[in-house]
Amino acid sequence: MRRKLAAGNWKMNGTGDSLAELAALAESHGAPAADILICPPATLLSRAADTARGSAVAIGGQDCHANASGAHTGDLSAAMLKDAGASAVILGHSERRADHGERDAQICAKAEAAIGEGLTAVICIGETLAEREAGDTLKVAGTQLAGSVPASAAGANTVIAYEPVWAIGTGKVPTLEQIAEVHDFLRAELTSRFGAETADSIRLLYGGSVKPSNAAEIFAVSNVDGALVGGASLKAADFSPIISALENS
Numbered sequence: 001m002r003r004k005l006a007a008g009n010w011k012m013n014g015t016g017d018s019l020a021e022l023a024a025l026a027e028s029h030g031a032p033a034a035d036i037l038i039c040p041p042a043t044l045l046s047r048a049a050d051t052a053r054g055s056a057v058a059i060g061g062q063d064c065h066a067n068a069s070g071a072h073t074g075d076l077s078a079a080m081l082k083d084a085g086a087s088a089v090i091l092g093h094s095e096r097r098a099d100h101g102e103r104d105a106q107i108c109a110k111a112e113a114a115i116g117e118g119l120t121a122v123i124c125i126g127e128t129l130a131e132r133e134a135g136d137t138l139k140v141a142g143t144q145l146a147g148s149v150p151a152s153a154a155g156a157n158t159v160i161a162y163e164p165v166w167a168i169g170t171g172k173v174p175t176l177e178q179i180a181e182v183h184d185f186l187r188a189e190l191t192s193r194f195g196a197e198t199a200d201s202i203r204l205l206y207g208g209s210v211k212p213s214n215a216a217e218i219f220a221v222s223n224v225d226g227a228l229v230g231g232a233s234l235k236a237a238d239f240s241p242i243i244s245a246l247e248n249s
């Protein structure tokens with residue numbers, strides 16, 4: 001049985017004041033029936049880890065380098081994230097793919113590095129609107145899944161987030177049938193690559209304009225094990241009801 005996961009991606013948002021939101025979230029979900037992960041910007045990682053210490057909220061990074069150390073100005077290694085208090089890292093987010101030209105092989109190498117450090121790799125995949133309109137959604141999802149998920153993936157170290165690029169921050173959400181189609185496909189692809197036992201242990205998150213008003217119906221969809229939430233994870237008042245909906249799903 002997969003434990004549900006509510007993951008919040010603060011993206012390039014938040015300063016020290018924002019830790020009050022994290023504290024409020026931790027306070028109101030003392031013993032949750034789902035895992036909770038907040039991924040603040042790197043500048044807040046250590047302070048977020050301090051704020052969340054002893055609570056049910058885990059802290060994650062938003063990217064890492066594939067190498068352990070070296071001449072990579074501006075980058076952070078998986079070991080550095082772990083040292084700062086992270087237990088997970090988001091990899092291959094479509095904003096990283098678009099803004100930094102990240103490709104599947106590079107994301108796969110980052111995931112290997114993260115897993116090697118004992119972090120949970122939250123690997124993101126998803127089609128653009130043009131790809132969906134061309135009928136290529138499953139082809140893109142399959143290619144990104146195969147290319148960016150390493151051979152070492154297992155339920156204990158890997159989470160897949162399906163995030164249609166056109167649904168991120170737009171208020172547009174795929175139909176529940178469209179979400180189910182992709183999630184069922186991803187589960188089948190994982191099964192054929194890793195076998196049923198491993199595939200059934202890997203959590204599949206949906207991401208893209210999840211909010212309190214649509215969370216419950218999305219969490220009822222086949223093979224949706226939680227959500228990767230952007231905008232609605234910034235305020236405890238928005239993220240908390242999403243977590244509650246997941247706990248009750």
Ligand SMILES: O=C[C@H](O)COP(=O)(O)O
Nearest residue numbers: 009168169208209230231
């Ligand atoms: O990582 C989170 C996703 O990009 C979703 O962002 P959003 O909830 O603001 O649409």
